[in-house]
Amino acid sequence: MKKNISIIGSGFSSLAAACYMAKAGYGVNVYEKNPQLGGRARSFTEQGFTFDMGPTWYWMPDVFERFFGDFGKKTTDYYTLERLSPGYRVYFGEDNFVDIAAETEKIKATFEKMEPGSAEKLQEFLDKAGKNYKIAIKDLVYKPGISPLELVTMDTIFELKQFYLTIQDYVRKHFNDSRLQQILEFPVLFLGAKPGNTPLFYSFMNYADFCLGTWYAKGGMISVVNGMIELARELGVQFHTHANVTGINVDEKGKVSSIYVNGEIISTRLIISGADYRHSESLLPEEFRTYTETFWSKKIMAPSSLLFYVGISKKLKNVLHHTLFFDASFDEHAIEIYDKPAWPANPLFYASFPSMTDDSVAPSGHEAAIFLIPLAPDLTDDEETREKYFNMIMSRLESLTKQTVRDHIVFKRSYCVKDFKEDYNSFKGNAYGMANTLLQTAFLRPKLKSKKVKNLFFTGQLTVPGPGVPPSLISGKLVSEIIIKENTLKHETVI
Ligand SMILES: Cc1cc2nc3c(=O)[nH]c(=O)nc-3n(C[C@H](O)[C@H](O)[C@H](O)COP(=O)(O)OP(=O)(O)OC[C@H]3O[C@@H](n4cnc5c(N)ncnc54)[C@H](O)[C@@H]3O)c2cc1C
16 A cells, blocks of 8 residues: 655645655645645736745756756756846946846956956855855755764865854955945845854855856746646645645654644644644644744744735836845844844845746736845734835835836735735744754754654755755755655555
8 A cells, every 4th residue: 555645835845845755656645725836935916917926036956957857857847947147136326236147257347347356356255155065055955954964074074164254254354345245145145144144155155146047937936836746746746725734643652643634634644744843843732842932932033024016017127137226234134134123224125027037927018026125033014014115115116226116006915924924824924934044054953853753754944954945945855865764654554
């Protein structure tokens, strides 16, 4: 009889795990509370506009290729990729912006023009970052975070300095122009932590940015989700939407015995939960939870976000597909996110205009726009506050890009802390899980395997390797490898 596994949630990590488990011969059922699959990477279509609700940057294309390659497939079997050129634009003020080219040599030329001598320093930095990328992405992040020894390799032992120096230490020592500093510090924001709190080793994110490029999957990130769902279905995975898991039951031997889905009991002897880790453990009776409320209260969560999905009845000028608005103090905003959580006085924000690359995501002559303001987790949000920030960023967008936008808005929806909590059971309304700081890296993160309940496993951005789409794919692979290796159900057959 086929061994069965229940997977909670349908984010990237759960989808990846579902594919690996199905390939290994398990009967896989995925239970997702929301009407759509994809977790934070869901999308919605309204009045002809399609919006990715979460991730929009497609970085580290090799990780996606490696995922599909594990099933004898290629990304092109499921979706079409385009490298964005330029990759993105960063505004620092009026008539003051920098475009990051798709070619490293052109980026170096931009640096040199802004700060003589910086091209050579950038090359040195990227050489180191490239080495780190090879060590990290080809090897370290594919380790299950069980023991500190995983980090000790012939490569890392000589790189110890890179674990106690931060990205900010390095960047601010070698580059003087504050715009260059911000451009180099920005990629680690994807890890959910401040550059001043992120080990230099994570410069591999800069290599991903400047050397591997920014890509776009036609149709948006949802095309990647749909590609993975298609692959999963080919492998026999069954998906259940509107399927809220409200409890995990444990038998007298301390093994998983069943789950409650929409009040109905379903027998299951093996579970992977890709829902937020703290929520997943809250589904267990208290004595079976590995991590206490005190543990969680001490963790540095990645930021939450205030998002706006906006349909505009004209094409915009002076912006690129990805445009960052760094015309405010990076440091002050970081303090308001991490050190003294508060609604930011003058936030940085990010805008994505996918319809600049892809006609299919907006009606002809229109623009689909997504705006994101990173926020401290757990802030109280209400309509009035959201509107205040919308007007704030619209004024900046209009003045910096020299055009009216507000008069042409035909659709608008906001999304914030409250929605992250309600829709995803997200701890403190985090958007990107748990930050990857030095003390929250690798073996120091919540474990893939429950210490207290047999046959219960976890995956996703709160466990290893961490936040982001590529790490989530890897997390699904890591958890599946542990289960397959342990052959947990060797002598058991399951309903
Ligand atoms: C606004 C935003 C922008 C981002 N931008 C980028 C980007 O540009 N590039 C990038 O690489 N990464 C980005 N990220 C991060 C990336 O999206 C995430 O790291 C990744 O998608 C997380 O996947 P996951 O599988 O860990 O969890 P999730 O996507 O959160 O999936 C968990 C799923 O579990 C479900 N669930 C929860 N509780 C239950 C329950 N009780 N029963 C059933 N189902 C349940 C939830 O509904 C959800 O669908 C962004 C994230 C956000 C929110």
